[in-house]
Amino acid sequence: MPTAKPTDDASIDLKGSATPARRTRGGPKGLRITDVAAQAGVSPITVSRVFNSPESVAPETLERVRQVVQKLGYVPNRLAGGLSSARSRLIAAIVPTIAHSLFSETIQVFSETMSRAGYEVLLALSGYSDTNEESLLDTVLSRRPEGVLLTGVAHTASLRERLRNVGIPVVETWDMTESPIDMLVGFSHYQIGEAVAERFLARGAKRPALISASDVRALARRAGFRDRLAKAGMTEVAELIVAPPSSLATGKAALPQLLASSPDVDAVFCGSDLLAIGALGAARKMGLDVPARLAICGFGDLDFAAETTPQLTTVRVDGTRIGVSAARALLDRLNGAHERAFVDVGFSMVERESA
Amino acid sequence: MPTAKPTDDASIDLKGSATPARRTRGGPKGLRITDVAAQAGVSPITVSRVFNSPESVAPETLERVRQVVQKLGYVPNRLAGGLSSARSRLIAAIVPTIAHSLFSETIQVFSETMSRAGYEVLLALSGYSDTNEESLLDTVLSRRPEGVLLTGVAHTASLRERLRNVGIPVVETWDMTESPIDMLVGFSHYQIGEAVAERFLARGAKRPALISASDVRALARRAGFRDRLAKAGMTEVAELIVAPPSSLATGKAALPQLLASSPDVDAVFCGSDLLAIGALGAARKMGLDVPARLAICGFGDLDFAAETTPQLTTVRVDGTRIGVSAARALLDRLNGAHERAFVDVGFSMVERESA
DNA sequence: CTGAAAGCGCTTACAG
DNA sequence: CTGAAAGCGCTTACAG
Numbered sequence: 001m002p003t004a005k006p007t008d009d010a011s012i013d014l015k016g017s018a019t020p021a022r023r024t025r026g027g028p029k030g031l032r033i034t035d036v037a038a039q040a041g042v043s044p045i046t047v048s049r050v051f052n053s054p055e056s057v058a059p060e061t062l063e064r065v066r067q068v069v070q071k072l073g074y075v076p077n078r079l080a081g082g083l084s085s086a087r088s089r090l091i092a093a094i095v096p097t098i099a100h101s102l103f104s105e106t107i108q109v110f111s112e113t114m115s116r117a118g119y120e121v122l123l124a125l126s127g128y129s130d131t132n133e134e135s136l137l138d139t140v141l142s143r144r145p146e147g148v149l150l151t152g153v154a155h156t157a158s159l160r161e162r163l164r165n166v167g168i169p170v171v172e173t174w175d176m177t178e179s180p181i182d183m184l185v186g187f188s189h190y191q192i193g194e195a196v197a198e199r200f201l202a203r204g205a206k207r208p209a210l211i212s213a214s215d216v217r218a219l220a221r222r223a224g225f226r227d228r229l230a231k232a233g234m235t236e237v238a239e240l241i242v243a244p245p246s247s248l249a250t251g252k253a254a255l256p257q258l259l260a261s262s263p264d265v266d267a268v269f270c271g272s273d274l275l276a277i278g279a280l281g282a283a284r285k286m287g288l289d290v291p292a293r294l295a296i297c298g299f300g301d302l303d304f305a306a307e308t309t310p311q312l313t314t315v316r317v318d319g320t321r322i323g324v325s326a327a328r329a330l331l332d333r334l335n336g337a338h339e340r341a342f343v344d345v346g347f348s349m350v351e352r353e354s355a
Numbered sequence: 356m357p358t359a360k361p362t363d364d365a366s367i368d369l370k371g372s373a374t375p376a377r378r379t380r381g382g383p384k385g386l387r388i389t390d391v392a393a394q395a396g397v398s399p400i401t402v403s404r405v406f407n408s409p410e411s412v413a414p415e416t417l418e419r420v421r422q423v424v425q426k427l428g429y430v431p432n433r434l435a436g437g438l439s440s441a442r443s444r445l446i447a448a449i450v451p452t453i454a455h456s457l458f459s460e461t462i463q464v465f466s467e468t469m470s471r472a473g474y475e476v477l478l479a480l481s482g483y484s485d486t487n488e489e490s491l492l493d494t495v496l497s498r499r500p501e502g503v504l505l506t507g508v509a510h511t512a513s514l515r516e517r518l519r520n521v522g523i524p525v526v527e528t529w530d531m532t533e534s535p536i537d538m539l540v541g542f543s544h545y546q547i548g549e550a551v552a553e554r555f556l557a558r559g560a561k562r563p564a565l566i567s568a569s570d571v572r573a574l575a576r577r578a579g580f581r582d583r584l585a586k587a588g589m590t591e592v593a594e595l596i597v598a599p600p601s602s603l604a605t606g607k608a609a610l611p612q613l614l615a616s617s618p619d620v621d622a623v624f625c626g627s628d629l630l631a632i633g634a635l636g637a638a639r640k641m642g643l644d645v646p647a648r649l650a651i652c653g654f655g656d657l658d659f660a661a662e663t664t665p666q667l668t669t670v671r672v673d674g675t676r677i678g679v680s681a682a683r684a685l686l687d688r689l690n691g692a693h694e695r696a697f698v699d700v701g702f703s704m705v706e707r708e709s710a
Numbered sequence: 711c712t713g714a715a716a717g718c719g720c721t722t723a724c725a726g
Numbered sequence: 727c728t729g730a731a732a733g734c735g736c737t738t739a740c741a742g
Binding site: 416439 | 727728729730733734735736
């Protein structure tokens with residue numbers, strides 16, 4: 001609980017501001033470009049140029065203005081700059097969650113890349129609901145971002161249309177579709193489901209099953225998984241669908257439940273590595289040999305999994321590459337390119353068991 | 356690699372904008388508050404009130420304006436609103452990294468809490484360098500955030516001073532100090548180091564050692580660890596300092612190296628769970644019984660660790676609580692409270708071995 | 711290489 | 727409950 005702490009509350013603010021603040025509202029807060037201009041003996045326009053196109057300013061002027069900026073500690077107001085120039089230098093990233101998630105890698109490198117290019121990232125967490133995403137969009141658009149990163153390709157028609165009308169570059173990520181809103185950097189969850197089913201079949205699994213979260217992308221993996229199994233004549237696939245976000249505990253609870261109703265299951269595709277690790281823990285407790293008696297496949301290839309749970313098979317996707325490619329795609333367009341990136345980063349199966 | 360994709364590039368933008376756009380620059384982009392006002396037959400001020408103080412607008416007027424807003428798809432421009440009101444509704448969060456990191460939890464809940472209160476989070480990733488953090492501050496302050504979340508308490512004097520002068524609430528997190536810039540929600544890394552040392556001593560360790568990243572907070576844990584051991588007469592503590600961010604691979608490589616020069620080490624305090632898990636993997640390969648022959652203690656209590664590596668001891672810190680408390684502290688102040696939160700969320704040792 | 715004027719799209723007091 | 731006027735702090739063409 002917060003504890004009161006006595007400290008002086010005075011905040012000095014415009015040491016050096018010669019011109020008296022004569023605004024009707026707000027206190028004497030912050031330096032303005034005119035303060036710098038006055039001190040440096042130039043016009044505000046020149047100060048603006050020092051920040052936005054230094055190459056167009058005479059070296060001595062540049063130096064002099066910079067000195068003043070430094071001395072005064074002036075930081076330009078980008079709310080004003082953005083309004084005036086119609087360039088916010090802001091990129092919005094809408095992601096379900098960054099906690100315990102592969103998305104955090106994507107956002108990390110996306111943000112790094114963007115910031116190197118002079119943009120900042122407004123982070124918007126949508127959770128796993130569509131409606132939430134759409135109301136978030138308003139909030140986000142109110143900042144007039146110059147580009148938007150979206151997670152997934154399942155968006156309401158209205159969101160898609162509005163985003164198109166705004167006319168800024170958009171990248172959808174972490175999924176695949178033939179008709180993206182604008183650009184896309186992702187991979188096919190359906191194909192992953194198929195690949196896992198195939199692997200299970202190749203191992204001779206007789207009763208493959210599924211434990212999955214109910215989010216759109218997990219359900220796409222499920223569809224691929226089931227369709228591929230159906231092709232092999234397995235139309236009845238035991239499954240347990242859990243609410244996102246998936247966790248260790250969920251996986252741990254799910255496996256016994258699944259096996260209770262379908263005792264002969266010999267391979268389980270888990271919607272995420274966390275679910276898979278949870279399931280593995282449960283399997284151990286039940287004395288089931290993994291993968292001999294029960295094969296378990298995860299999704300995500302969390303980096304610790306290789307070290308700690310070599311019994312698991314998993315699907316690796318490159319969240320880092322998605323972040324970098326998405327950033328590049330956006331930046332290219334912001335720099336005037338006309339191509340629309342459409343990138344399938346693919347995936348790979350990671351099998352560590354020597355069994 | 357991006358692939359060109361043909362799509363029509365036309366972006367319709369102001370369906371419904373009756374007034375002709377007569378600005379000197381920029382295209383006919385976006386709806387303005389005046390467009391809504393005109394359609395609704397009210398003044399722009401009233402439209403503004405519909406968004407910012409709906410309770411002060413007559414119910415019928417409110418309804419009518421909202422209809423128009425809905426119909427036109429109007430989204431207020433917060434760059435303009437922020438400039439005019441001097442309220443950006445933006446909170447900056449400066450964090451070293453969100454990938455593979457406990458900070459991602461903190462940011463997740465921080466962002467959720469803030470957004471529920473009507474604020475958005477500008478994410479700034481500083482990496483692990485001080486200079487970087489200071490130049491980031493300029494970038495961040497240029498957006499005129501109403502509050503700032505900082506990671507750690509080790510900031511340059513100039514950053515501290517500037518932040519104080521800005522006069523907005525600041526929370527430092529994930530560390531402890533007697534003299535925060537403003538508010539603080541964290542815990543003592545030094546105390547954690549002491550606690551781990553104590554645990555090792557209680558277990559009868561004769562040769563405790565350390566594998567740690569070289570970031571400030573890890574070094575504080577190291578100091579506590581060494582000081583406590585020194586009190587027990589152990590002044591020579593084998594250690595290996597690695598560059599952040601720490602990873603599994605680093606831990607895996609570090610342990611053999613440490614043992615090569617100090618073969619009789621029987622307990623290792625690793626700077627993070629990832630390092631610890633890496634070290635555990637190496638120990639297994641070397642045929643060392645953990646924890647009987649070699650105790651390993653991590654830091655962070657990554658949620659999967661309990662399941663996958665019960666041999667490890669670790670220190671649990673509550674990143675979620677930090678995020679929530681930091682958000683509350685900021686919000687309280689933004690709502691006019693005068694107290695400055697000073698919260699020690701503490702930590703706990705998690706020992707799973709039954710040995 | 712530098713500047714005066716106008717404007718970006720809102721909101722703030724102040725009236726009524 | 728509603729509005730006319732002024733201003734927030736920048737940048738954009740346009741000149742020179």
